[in-house]
Amino acid sequence: MNFPLPPQGRRNRVFPSSTPTLHGLASVITCVVVVCGLYFGRQVLIPITLSVMLSFLLAPLVMLLRRLHLGQFFSIFVAVLVTVFALAGVGALIAAQIVQLAADLPQYQEAIEQKVETVQEKTVGRADSLMTRAATALQRVTPTPPPAPPQPRGRAARNAPAVPMPVEVHTPAPTPMQLAQRALSPVVGPLETGFIVLVVTIFILLQREDLRDRLISVFGSDDLHRTTTAINDASQRLSRYFVAQLGVNVSVGAVIAIGLAGIGVPGALLFAAMAALLRFVPYIGIWIAAVSATILAAAIQPQWTMAVSTLILFIVVDVVAGQFAEPMLYGRRSGLSPLAVVVAAIFWSWLWGPIGLVLSTPLTLCIVTLGRYVDRLNFLTILLGDQPALTPAQTCYQRLLADDPHEALLQADRLLAGMPLIDYYEQVVLEGLRFARNDALRGVLPAEQLQRINQALLDIIEDLESVDDSRHLPPDEPGFEGGAAREAQGRAGEAPQPVLCVPGRGAFDEVVVAIVAQLLQRRGVPCATTSYEQVRSTRAGMVDPRSTHVICLVSLDTPEAPPYLRNLVRRLRERSAHARIIVGVGTLRREEGPVIVEDPGASLTATLHDLIDECAAGPVSEAKPAGFGN
Known part of the structure; x- marks a missing residue:
């Protein structure tokens, strides 16, 4: 079959990309300045960010208390007080579990030593044996080294340089005040940050409406509808995400605590609290707690039954929570692509350390939500969001441009599972052909590529002859095969x-x-x-x-x-x-x-x-x- 081709006398014209402008350079400089500000200002920005995130978490509780006619200030006070008691209780529970586990470790010393010896025999022992054999074989083929030179005697020995005398520096014993500073310094910093976070959170909750109005005035007073929609969308999305994630994590911790106690692992509450807190870290958080609990279970029992049971418990609980509980609470899509979650975790942990790792997902979610309403930041939504970057028609045309008709046919099979064949042709194929037609009129498609695209489309159309549309249309519908003829x-x-x-x-x-x-x-x-x-x-x-x-x-x-x-x-x-x-x-x-x-x-x-x-x-x-x- 012959296809119409563009005139052969003209060369294909490829339009050059737009040249860099001052606006693009200013955008790059702005991004660099913002990243530098986030890095060097982390001592100030981290408490403020934690306060904002905590306010999103407490906002539904405050609204519930206000509906009970408790008053704004009293509602905020009760919500913050509940948060303080909850954090203090979790901290006390973790501390008690650590102390109890440290006290019980001598009881498991024999099992731990036996496990370590077994592991050494299976790994280090075999490696030492292999290295010994290799060294023996190497000595057999290595020539004998020359004898060492004789030591100087007499006048030569007296003229030899003197060996320096070793000197040792002893640090004086610390005073009780220095010991107290060393013991309290790791605690004072987090307590100070926590106090600042609570104070800022209270003021944010008290002036929530006023802060919203100020943000609207700063970022978009000319378009109140778009700015208000963006702020409401971001606040509701984050509140829903934090509340749902907190509920799922607490439930996961409770199930793991019960399961570990039933298995017999000591410190079940400690590992359950670790799992609940570390699940805020995407993908790898819960597995840190899982590995720690599995190692302890393997160390305290000569057999491997407890360790295997512990690992299976974590796997089952995480799969159920990730595949069933979370999709039911806030949908199968959180708004971020899996790759964006990983990249965001690396980026924010580089900027702000462990706190940035925990806050990476909600912070990136804020940026993606902002990009949906700000045109200049729309590229962030495209790069980090979970929505398809290309429409089905663009994807179809791209697969044909890449000489990949098999992938285009697979896309057709996926789309036809949810739409009739005529809709696929109209919304995907014809729209993609309009893109191809524009490129052909511009002269950027060579004659050979036009032939390949046409032939690939004809092959796809021929392959779709056997598609059954009866699942989309009732038998009496005119669009059903044979229905119009009978009519x-x-x-x-x-x-x-x-x-x-x-x-x-x-x-x-x-x-x-x-x-x-x-x-x-x-x-x-x-x-x-x-x-x-x-x-x-x-x-x-x-x-x-x-x-x-x-x-x-x-x-x-x-x-x-x-x-x-x-x-x-x-x-x-x-x-x-x-x-x-x-x-x-x-x-x-x-x-x-x-x-x-x-x-x-x-x-x-x-x-x-x-x-x-x-x-x-x-x-x-x-x-x-x-x-x-x-």
């Missing part, structure tokens, strides 16, 4: 009239004709196809005026109404004066755009659905032809 037979008492499908001269019009012919055959309408060259060279000689009652003219050029299409309609009308001519795909109606020809016997269709329905209706349509007769 036409019942109405007219005879079989549907055959349709002649004629393509335009566009680069992809013959592919569109193949789509239309397939859809008509699935509707029980017989059809025949021809080519633009045959119709033009014989002045529509392929048209039999006695048997041709419906002519379907298909082209992607119809929205522009080029002169050749008008001439083609005129030739078809001259050959078959009484035939009904239907023009598509993508033709605008008369009141919306250009008209191909003033022919009262022709119908213009705006969509592929309309084109198939008009062709299946027969030579005389009960409806008024679209775009004519006004």
